[in-house]
Amino acid sequence: MRYIIIGAGAVGGVIGGRLFESGHEVVLVARGAHLAALRAEGLELTTPEGTRRLPVPAVGGPDEVELGPEDVLLLAAKTQHAEALLAEWAARPVAGGGTAGEVLPVVTAQNGVEGERLALRRFRRVYGMCVWLPATFLEPGRVSAAGAPVSGFLHVGRYPAGCDQTAERICADLEASVFRAVATEEVMAWKYGKLLGNVGNALEAVSGPAVTEPQLTLFRRLVAEYEAALAAAGLAYKSAAEQQAERGDLITLRPLPGIERGGGSSWQSLSRGTGTIEADYLSGEAVLLGRLHGVPTPLNEALQRLAGEFARTGRAAGSLTEAELDELLEL
Incomplete structure (x- = not known):
């Protein structure tokens, strides 16, 4: 092959x-x-x-x-x-x-x-x-x-x-x-399950790694919206616990001399100034399922739109301000 x-x-x-x-x-x-x-x-x-x-x-x-x-x-x-x-x-x-x-x-x-x-x-x-x-x-x-x-x-x-x-x-x-x-x-159950983390890609891209309590709160809400949409759609998925149990400690991240690992794929898109970002298919999947099955997904919708604006305008990855972060928390 x-x-x-x-x-x-x-x-x-x-x-x-x-x-x-x-x-x-x-x-x-x-x-x-x-x-x-x-x-x-x-x-x-x-x-x-x-x-x-x-x-x-x-x-x-x-x-x-x-x-x-x-x-x-x-x-x-x-x-x-x-x-x-x-x-x-x-x-x-x-x-x-x-x-x-x-x-x-x-x-x-x-x-x-x-x-x-x-x-x-x-x-x-x-x-x-x-x-x-x-x-x-x-x-x-x-x-x-x-x-x-x-x-x-x-x-x-x-x-x-x-x-x-x-x-x-x-x-x-x-x-x-x-x-x-x-x-x-069950490959699609694994892929729907991986989106539990990937819906946070837009958040990481615009605000940086989720390390503060406001960021962690937003991430949990993104996941909760997506889980509710999956449940309404009747779609099977592997939970975060199931994913971690199978992966276990199989992969450990090691420091690479002279190389600082950046963020995830969406962060890398903004950092490289590609002009596009995957948010329409990550956060946007939660939005699509929510609209199809009557489940509100306001935070995923806001971050999908915001990540797209960052990509189109060339705004720097991780440059979301505290005031903008507070606006998201109010949704």
């Missing part, structure tokens, strides 16, 4: 780099300065074992790759970029007959649950991946992962439900690549 990593940023870069190190054929898909750096010098991967430069092939899009029937497309781009990428790759012909959308598996290694819905519009074989992988995009061509003794905990399963040999083969390859990977029929 060859892995084509569409979106070789923090998560995609680490997964692709680890698979490449373990002997698998990998192609990284990137753009701009990141693509130029990957082509010129390879991928620089820093983990607790050290820093190394990996000569992983990199391309800018599907026109540069001849797809084969054993390829696996792994989508690790942010959800706001997913629809255009899925359409572009699904239409590509595969050697032996058919298009990628008709014959190849696509794995959605993204936060939230919208990526699977978008993928199923274009691909017959969709696999969700629940990603717990503390990774950072440092600069073009450089990524890091601070977890040890494994880099991340990954659940993989068919979407909308089920598990098969492809999911098991993917997990076996990941297990051999310094990950804990589990093939499961």
Whole structure:
């Protein structure tokens, strides 16, 4: 199986780099300065074992790759970029007959649950991946992962439900690549459960890590709104306690020399000035479910809107003022 990593940023870069190190054929898909750096010098991967430069092939899009029937497309781009990428790759012909959308598996290694819905519009074989992988995009061509003794905990399963040999083969390859990977029929319960923490991504992005009592209060309220919406929708999810029980102490974050780990994915988007943020698919998922099932989610709605404003205007990550924080507490 060859892995084509569409979106070789923090998560995609680490997964692709680890698979490449373990002997698998990998192609990284990137753009701009990141693509130029990957082509010129390879991928620089820093983990607790050290820093190394990996000569992983990199391309800018599907026109540069001849797809084969054993390829696996792994989508690790942010959800706001997913629809255009899925359409572009699904239409590509595969050697032996058919298009990628008709014959190849696509794995959605993204936060939230919208990526699977978008993928199923274009691909017959969709696999969700629940990603717990503390990774950072440092600069073009450089990524890091601070977890040890494994880099991340990954659940993989068919979407909308089920598990098969492809999911098991993917997990076996990941297990051999310094990950804990589990093939499961409940991948979406894991992904809905991970959103319990991810609804706080917008809060972290605009106000910094939740360490003060007002921030912690807001985080608890975000989670409570989301849990109420999930209950009204009748959606199964893994509780925070269930997630922690399975993960246990499997992954410990280790300091990486010369590298200061930043915040989560939304924080990193603001810090890099990308102009977009995932809040529409994280806090926004709670808002969507709430509106569909008559559950008020005012705090998730406010933070979805606020994070979007930060991204569009280029406001610095973590720059929310105390007065603005107090306004949120009054909702």
